[in-house]
Amino acid sequence: MSMEKIIVRELNLWYGEKQALEDVNMQIRENRVTALIGPSGCGKSTFIRCLNRMNDRIEGVRITGKVEIDGKNIYDKDVDVVALRKRIGMLFQKPNPFPMSIYDNVAYGPRIHGTGDKKKLREIVEDGIRGAALWDEVSDRLETNALDLSGGQQQRLCIARTLAVKPEIILFDEPCSALDPIATGKIEELIHDLKREYTIVIVTHNMQQAARVSDYTGYFLLGEMIEFGKTKKLFENPHKKETEDYITGRFG
Amino acid sequence: MIGKKQFNAEAIAKRTLFLFAITGALILFLIVVFIFKEGLPIFNQINPVDFMLGGEWSPSKDVYGALPFIAATILITAGALMIAVPLGISCSVFLAEIAPKWARELVRPAIELLAGIPSIVYGLFALVVIVNTIEVSFDVPTGESILAGSLILAIMILPIIISISQDSIEAVPRAYKEGSYAMGATDTQTITRIVIPTATPGIVAGIILGMGRAIGETMAVVLVLGNVEKIPTNLLDQGEALTSVILLEMGEAAVGSPHYNALFALSMILFMIVFSLSSISNHIIAKRGLRPG
Numbered sequence: 001m002s003m004e005k006i007i008v009r010e011l012n013l014w015y016g017e018k019q020a021l022e023d024v025n026m027q028i029r030e031n032r033v034t035a036l037i038g039p040s041g042c043g044k045s046t047f048i049r050c051l052n053r054m055n056d057r058i059e060g061v062r063i064t065g066k067v068e069i070d071g072k073n074i075y076d077k078d079v080d081v082v083a084l085r086k087r088i089g090m091l092f093q094k095p096n097p098f099p100m101s102i103y104d105n106v107a108y109g110p111r112i113h114g115t116g117d118k119k120k121l122r123e124i125v126e127d128g129i130r131g132a133a134l135w136d137e138v139s140d141r142l143e144t145n146a147l148d149l150s151g152g153q154q155q156r157l158c159i160a161r162t163l164a165v166k167p168e169i170i171l172f173d174e175p176c177s178a179l180d181p182i183a184t185g186k187i188e189e190l191i192h193d194l195k196r197e198y199t200i201v202i203v204t205h206n207m208q209q210a211a212r213v214s215d216y217t218g219y220f221l222l223g224e225m226i227e228f229g230k231t232k233k234l235f236e237n238p239h240k241k242e243t244e245d246y247i248t249g250r251f252g
Numbered sequence: 253m254i255g256k257k258q259f260n261a262e263a264i265a266k267r268t269l270f271l272f273a274i275t276g277a278l279i280l281f282l283i284v285v286f287i288f289k290e291g292l293p294i295f296n297q298i299n300p301v302d303f304m305l306g307g308e309w310s311p312s313k314d315v316y317g318a319l320p321f322i323a324a325t326i327l328i329t330a331g332a333l334m335i336a337v338p339l340g341i342s343c344s345v346f347l348a349e350i351a352p353k354w355a356r357e358l359v360r361p362a363i364e365l366l367a368g369i370p371s372i373v374y375g376l377f378a379l380v381v382i383v384n385t386i387e388v389s390f391d392v393p394t395g396e397s398i399l400a401g402s403l404i405l406a407i408m409i410l411p412i413i414i415s416i417s418q419d420s421i422e423a424v425p426r427a428y429k430e431g432s433y434a435m436g437a438t439d440t441q442t443i444t445r446i447v448i449p450t451a452t453p454g455i456v457a458g459i460i461l462g463m464g465r466a467i468g469e470t471m472a473v474v475l476v477l478g479n480v481e482k483i484p485t486n487l488l489d490q491g492e493a494l495t496s497v498i499l500l501e502m503g504e505a506a507v508g509s510p511h512y513n514a515l516f517a518l519s520m521i522l523f524m525i526v527f528s529l530s531s532i533s534n535h536i537i538a539k540r541g542l543r544p545g
Binding site for chain 2: 052054059085096108113
């Protein structure tokens with residue numbers, strides 16, 4: 001049994017007057033993959049962006065409740081958001097490599113966090129790219145522009161970039177929604193490998209993907225978390241009728 | 253029957269619009285033709301190199317050397333860029349990335365208004381404020397100088413640099429910035445390492461357009477430069493810009509005389525500089541898929 005890495009308590013979020021998350025409670029375990037599913041607009045992406053305070057950047061957002069990581073509420077006033085985001089990597093729907101070389105993309109994180117030594121930087125970059133299962137495809141062209149890579153390679157490059165910062169938790173916000181099935185398969189395989197070292201939370205609109213990669217699944221509907229549990233149990237024997245309707249395809 | 257009629261109406265509309273559109277290009281072509289037609293004859297009596305590099309301009313002696321004017325124009329333009337570029341880029345970064353909404357809504361229209369002020373008004377302002385300030389602070393007999401020209405041009409091209417830079421900074425995809433923040437980058441790191449490098453082509457285009465404006469500016473410059481036909485050697489020297497000579501002397505030059513041709517040749521120089529600057533900036537903008545203004 002693994003430890004709880006993230007504990008979410010009574011989390012509410014408003015965009016202006018509109019409430020987008022309502023009393024969400026969740027426990028996310030260390031070195032496990034937790035999937036969040038639900039129809040579009042259910043709040044799952046909003047929720048995952050609360051875990052590294054990316055919603056801070058959006059005007060008019062108000063949040064109440066707690067998100068405790070290793071027991072510390074990340075919404076406390078004394079929390080350094082920059083240091084927090086260093087511990088929590090994030091991948092986005094659309095691969096977003098920077099318009100620079102493959103090497104510079106992966107070196108970006110270590111550089112901004114103060115790694116100046118060339119040799120050490122090269123090691124970190126190589127480890128990151130290997131960790132993202134991309135080394136064999138790009139090792140001979142690290143100086144080429146990252147935007148020349150295929151979509152799937154770009155997304156793995158973004159994973160490499162995140163690994164280079166050495167986070168503890170990695171958040172995936174629908175990481176495969178812009179990818180073809182083969183590229184998707186590679187990312188899923190990678191997520192499976194990464195959970196040995198990282199705690200992973202993944203938002204997906206693809207139920208099969210949740211079933212394939214995750215240990216735990218939460219089902220969101222209209223800003224509320226309807227059901228949370230072991231993935232196998234949630235898919236085979238859901239407690240709630242809403243969950244059953246969604247996973248059997250009767251809705252959503 | 254109905255179908256055919258509509259088709260005809262559409263064809264007529266298309267042709268008419270095409271005609272209007274082509275008019276713009278035609279006008280440009282005619283301007284080039286006439287400026288060159290009036291300017292080129294001067295090269296029958298003086299070779300182009302001597303014309304460009306000659307240090308003396310005395311129409312009464314039939315001596316035409318444009319170097320003092322070219323030098324003054326280059327100096328005031330360079331001075332203006334040295335002031336306006338750092339200021340303009342900082343301002344556009346602030347407006348696009350840092351400013352709260354109310355500040356942006358206050359400053360942006362003000363800057364657009366600044367771009368629309370007639371240049372003679374800038375000139376009068378410069379005459380009263382800048383020239384006087386220079387006289388007082390440097391204790392010189394007259395504040396009319398290269399410095400005064402640079403300062404007023406800096407103010408005039410600031411809105412161009414700011415608005416084009418701001419557009420291009422705002423066009424940096426949000427995904428890049430989020431990727432940077434998600435790795436624990438600070439605002440400053442994200443701006444200096446991601447936003448500005450990505451927006452650089454647009455910023456450069458803005459600077460080049462501003463430069464074109466500065467080179468071609470006439471009314472404000474003629475009021476504050478002192479209009480002395482010698483090569484300026486320091487910032488407090490007086491000088492006369494290419495545009496100023498044309499403005500001041502065209503009235504007294506007899507049509508078809510060498511003096512007249514020489515003034516047109518100066519406008520050829522101006523035209524070619526501005527034309528090449530605007531092609532460079534269009535090229536940069538097209539490459540990045542950004543729109544100017």
